[in-house]
Amino acid sequence: MAEHNWIKLILTPFSWVYGLVTLLRNFLYDKEILSTEKAPQFTISVGNLTVGGTGKTPVVEYLTKLLSKKYRVAILSRGYGRKTKGLVFATTSSQASDIGDEPLQYFSKFGKKIVVAVCEKRITGAIAIQERHPDRDMLLLDDAFQHRGIHRQINILLNDFNRPFYKDLPFPAGRLRETRSGANRADIIIVTKTPENLPEVKKNEIRKSIGRYSKKSVPVFFTTIRYSAPVAYDNSPIVLKNVIVVAGIANPLPFTAYLRSQYHVIDEIIFADHHYYTIADLEHLIKYIKNDTFVVTTEKDMVKLKPLTALSGVADRFAYLPMEMDFGTDSEAFDQWILKNTPLTFP
Numbered sequence: 001m002a003e004h005n006w007i008k009l010i011l012t013p014f015s016w017v018y019g020l021v022t023l024l025r026n027f028l029y030d031k032e033i034l035s036t037e038k039a040p041q042f043t044i045s046v047g048n049l050t051v052g053g054t055g056k057t058p059v060v061e062y063l064t065k066l067l068s069k070k071y072r073v074a075i076l077s078r079g080y081g082r083k084t085k086g087l088v089f090a091t092t093s094s095q096a097s098d099i100g101d102e103p104l105q106y107f108s109k110f111g112k113k114i115v116v117a118v119c120e121k122r123i124t125g126a127i128a129i130q131e132r133h134p135d136r137d138m139l140l141l142d143d144a145f146q147h148r149g150i151h152r153q154i155n156i157l158l159n160d161f162n163r164p165f166y167k168d169l170p171f172p173a174g175r176l177r178e179t180r181s182g183a184n185r186a187d188i189i190i191v192t193k194t195p196e197n198l199p200e201v202k203k204n205e206i207r208k209s210i211g212r213y214s215k216k217s218v219p220v221f222f223t224t225i226r227y228s229a230p231v232a233y234d235n236s237p238i239v240l241k242n243v244i245v246v247a248g249i250a251n252p253l254p255f256t257a258y259l260r261s262q263y264h265v266i267d268e269i270i271f272a273d274h275h276y277y278t279i280a281d282l283e284h285l286i287k288y289i290k291n292d293t294f295v296v297t298t299e300k301d302m303v304k305l306k307p308l309t310a311l312s313g314v315a316d317r318f319a320y321l322p323m324e325m326d327f328g329t330d331s332e333a334f335d336q337w338i339l340k341n342t343p344l345t346f347p
Contacts, residue, residue, distance in 0.1 A: 011173035019170040022178035026185075029148045038151040039126035041074065042138050042346040045152040047145025049165040049182050051175045053250030053273070054158040055192035055223070057102050057300065058325040060142050064110060066335060067342070071138035076125045077103045078143065079118030081274035087128050090116035096304045101274055102142065104303045122150040137346050145185070146177055154341060157186035159210065161194045161222075162251075166209045183213040188337065192325070193254060194222045221334045226326040227258055230296060233306050233315040240319065242266055242293040246285060248275035248301050255298055255321070266293060277301075282308045286317060294319050 028034040044063065048054040064073055079088065079100035090099050090107035099107075099118045107116040115133050119125030122144055129136055144150070145157060159165055165183065168174040183189070189210055207220045232238040243263045245256050248271035256268055269285065271277075282305070285295050295318045297305060302320035309315040327334050 008169075008173050012169065015170045015173040018172070019176075019179045022170065023181070026148070026178065026182065034148070036148055036151045037123045039123060039139055040130035041126060041136055042071070042342060043126070043141060043150065043152040044139070044154040044156065044342075045141040045144045045147075046156045046158065047141075047143050047147075048158045048160075049145070049176050049178060049180070050160060050163060050168065051171065051177060052163075054160040054163075055190075055225075055325065056143055056158060057105065058225075058323055059156070059158060059190060059192070059223075060106065060140055061109065062325045062327075063140055063338070064106070064114060066338060067138050067140075068110075068113060070339070070342070072136050073113075073138045073140060074115040074117065074129045074133065074136040075103065075106050075140045075142060076122055076129065076144075077116075077118050077141075078120055078122075078147075079103055080143070081276075082118065084118075085120070087117065087119040087125055089132070090118075095307070097276065101300050101304055105300055106142075108303050109299075122147050126150060138342070145182070154338075155185055155187045157183060157189045157214075159189060159191050160251075161191050161206075164206070164209065166213060180213045183210065184215055186214055186218055187341075189214060189218055189220045190334075191220060191222045192225075194224050196224050196328075198222065219333075219337060221327060221330040223325045223327050223330070225254055225258075226324050228322040228324065230294075230319045230321050233302065233309050233318040233320065236316060238294070238319050240294055240296065242290070243296045244269065244285065244289070244293060246295055246297045246301060246305075247271070248277075248304075249273055249298055252298075255323075259296060259321070263296075275301075275304075277305050277308060279308060279312070282312060282314070286312075286314055289317055293317075296321060299323060 046056050046059050082100040083097045088099050096104050103116050103118050117125050168176050170176040230240055240263050245259050245268040250273040297320045299320050309318050
């Protein structure tokens with residue numbers, strides 16, 4: 001711990017420099033010296049101030065389910081980790097290497113109900129979606145809080161309960177992509193990965209800490225992670241007892257902790273976030289599987305591993321754990337806020 005503190009102390013001046021650069025960039029956008037373009041669709045951005053997983057994917061999925069009742073939804077992402085460049089639309093033949101694992105998960109889950117595209121320059125992607133799918137009137141931007149080149153009508157900021165932005169520093173001493181003052185751009189803030197039954201007094205403390213950096217009128221909602229029953233890769237009925245846990249996500253601790261609480265975990269194999277699985281990886285995973293043991297992964301890992309397991313004929317030995325965002329008692333208030341702040345027609 002002492003060594004970690006010394007490293008953080010040494011890196012802090014570099015964080016000040018990095019923070020000043022982000023402040024300058026935001027100032028140029030605020031003064032309209034750097035331009036922001038409006039997309040053809042009503043646009044909602046989901047993002048964070050922190051590097052790493054804060055729960056953007058389940059929030060985007062929640063919004064997709066909610067807004068699909070009222071709008072024709074498209075999701076636009078940068079497609080982090082993909083091996084392609086430029087604009088790419090998701091199709092039934094898309095792989096994670098084409099569009100990224102999270103966009104592939106969206107497309108796999110919602111299929112033809114939505115349009116999924118990836119593009120480094122979001123305004124280019126938004127215009128392309130309008131040209132190819134002119135019926136799309138709602139655009140969800142995945143991980144675009146710092147991508148200020150595209151205007152958004154609603155800016156949603158996520159704050160990880162376990163790694164709150166108001167206690168962090170900019171890179172490299174901390175994990176912030178910009179200074180804490182960036183929270184002032186948020187129209188709504190969601191505290192993710194909140195423990196169940198968190199006392200209201202603690203929630204108020206968090207609201208107060210967030211309020212030091214956000215606009216006064218910004219609503220703050222709390223969510224927990226909710227895991228569903230395990231699903232076999234080949235969709236066959238499954239009962240788990242002994243499991244090998246496999247995850248390639250930014251923060252696997254909640255996932256592994258939940259599996260340990262429910263099943264007999266024989267082994268935990270953790271890969272880097274956005275890891276691309278190979279046949280060699282698959283052979284390693286199934287090497288020690290017995291008849292009563294399953295490999296259990298996250299849904300994001302499943303969309304990358306499933307084609308390999310099918311090709312190797314071992315899909316029946318793999319399962320994944322669907323995860324969704326649970327707003328609990330905040331559910332009705334959050335839904336009402338979103339629907340109230342989206343128009344009946346756009347533009």
